[in-house]
Amino acid sequence: MKTADAVVIGGGIMGASAAHFLAKKGFGRVVLLEKGRLAGVSTGHSAANVRTYYSNPITLELAKRALHMFENDREALGGDCGFRPVGFLLLIDEGSRAAGEHILKSERRHGIEVERLTPEEVGEIAPQLSLDHVEYGILEPRSGYADPVKTTEALVEAGRAWGLELRIGVAATGIRCRGGRIVAVETEDGTIATNVVVNAAGPWAGRVGAWLGLKYSLRRSRESDLFVELPPGFGPLPVVSDPRLRFYLRPQGDRIMVGLGAPKEIEPVDPDDCDPALDPATRDRIERALFGRIPSLASARHLGGYASIYTITDDWHPIVGPEPAIEGCHAFLGGSGHGFKLAPPIGEALADVICGEDPAIDLSPLRPSRFIDGHPLTSAWGEGNRG
Ligand SMILES: Cc1cc2nc3c(=O)[nH]c(=O)nc-3n(C[C@H](O)[C@H](O)[C@H](O)COP(=O)(O)OP(=O)(O)OC[C@H]3O[C@@H](n4cnc5c(N)ncnc54)[C@H](O)[C@@H]3O)c2cc1C
Incomplete structure (x- = not known):
């Protein structure tokens, strides 16, 4: 059985961001699984507008950080975006x-x-x-605006130098859990032993969550x-x-x-x-x-x-962060029609969380449990992807 320090499922902008920043932090061997093409689904079709007109504090901070990252793409995102x-x-x-x-x-x-x-x-x-x-x-x-395919490729290419390993054309088919802890990801090409998995499967994220009994309303x-x-x-x-x-x-x-x-x-x-x-x-x-x-x-x-x-959550904001019931399982899903620009700063902060550090931007407002806690995010625009 192969081993990895983390397995990220989904090679869109969200998975690429998570894998890039985990590798950059020296997390070790980070395997990024993509069943089709890199940026081949929502990301590659994105208008990739990079704007900051949001109306709640977490998204404003993320968008502000995103703009800075795109303005400094070579240093902040690994290449020309x-x-x-x-x-x-x-x-x-x-x-x-x-x-x-x-x-x-x-x-x-x-x-x-x-x-x-x-x-x-x-x-x-x-x-x-x-x-x-x-x-x-x-x-x-x-x-x-940016080029969504170039951005995803830049994140992956730069990540390779730090231990990111891209597996193209390899689907995750299951996740194994023992004693409430992630132990492996099953793929079409064998099993990878790991204690950390990031679900960034975009439109299929609900299906991936269901392997662990997790229900996302998408x-x-x-x-x-x-x-x-x-x-x-x-x-x-x-x-x-x-x-x-x-x-x-x-x-x-x-x-x-x-x-x-x-x-x-x-x-x-x-x-x-x-x-x-x-x-x-x-x-x-x-x-x-x-x-x-x-x-x-x-x-x-x-x-x-x-x-x-579009993969849309109940409050039109992404679902991000650790799943409390399953140690080592992290959600990064539900871009809700505006997730392209937000993915790099979220990936950066999520990598901190996975490494047990305090991120510069607190991601807890995006936590998976916010809907059951009664704290969904709100927007001055009402429903929709303006956020
Ligand atoms: C037309 C359009 C316009 C948009 N415009 C903007 C915009 O202007 N600005 C903005 O910020 N956002 C915009 N968005 C939203 C943004 O593009 C998305 O929120 C973002 O791309 C979602 O990224 P993702 O990585 O979650 O999903 P995806 O890009 O869909 O990636 C998910 C990947 O996971 C892979 N996958 C799924 N299951 C498995 C598995 N079991 N094993 C391996 N791989 C798997 C899929 O093949 C896919 O490649 C737009 C979206 C669309 C569709």
Whole structure:
């Protein structure tokens, strides 16, 4: 039987972050199991927006740390993560006024750089937008977006030097426990003796938890994005989030990626049978929202799109931390549609917890038991992935 100091199940951004930071701390041999491709599921399809407009203290602190990490990706994340600090602009209308004020105050209280823009100032930085119903803008000048695949690969590649071992195409098939303690992970390629396991299996995390009798309340929802070619001379855009028309866009060279924003319906999906194609009805909803805000793009070329998966917890925040009933078992799951940017700082703090140290950011508000304790997280935005 092979042995490892820790086994991480799932090679998305969450598993890669946990494995990277555990290895970096000198935990020893850290095996990262990925049954398919690295970043092949939710992570690889992520818009990978890196923004800080959160409304509760833990997520604000994590997002602030995340922005610092992406700005310093080579040192903090092990390599080039394709981070583009194009700015992040929130368009505040009457319906989002209260949340907007809360966000401005919260970001400033946490020392995050943020600006309140008049509609005229919004028009200056994004003249392509129609500003109907926009009362003001919130601009995070340092935010932007990253490349989710490059980020995951950078974390794994850098981790190899410290003992991270990636096993691609190898599924975990079970977890063995003795006397309330993890003793091994079973895989398609044999058993690995270990006392530490991290469940970062994304849409399959509920299934992995069930091997140990753990129940996570997770919904898996189909989530789509599409691409639109920008006409020549269109000019630069920041990432834009539009709560009124319920969509977001982010630039990417000569195109923009566009998706629906919260609140949106849950579209239940089986992760073993998720059609990756963008369906016509969703395309139509995304395009109607986009063309409402940028009418000049109505004749622009559609460049295709895709569908992937959100894994959503009951309060739309990740579930992270030790499972008290099973020594050595740690949850890192339920990205809830905004987990990409949060994964590196959470992975960093979780590695501290696993090593028995106090993390710089206290992860206990994300603990698995918070729902039974009656302490789910709340958001000024209400339900959804704005957090
Ligand atoms: C369309 C879309 C847009 C998004 N936009 C943003 C955004 O702008 N900003 C943001 O912060 N977040 C965003 N998110 C959310 C973010 O991408 C996710 O929260 C995050 O990628 C989840 O990472 P993960 O590692 O938990 O899951 P995944 O990336 O799904 O990885 C889980 C991995 O576990 C593997 N696995 C499962 N079971 C096993 C097993 N038994 N053995 C071995 N391997 C296993 C799977 O193959 C998979 O690769 C978006 C998500 C989507 C879908």
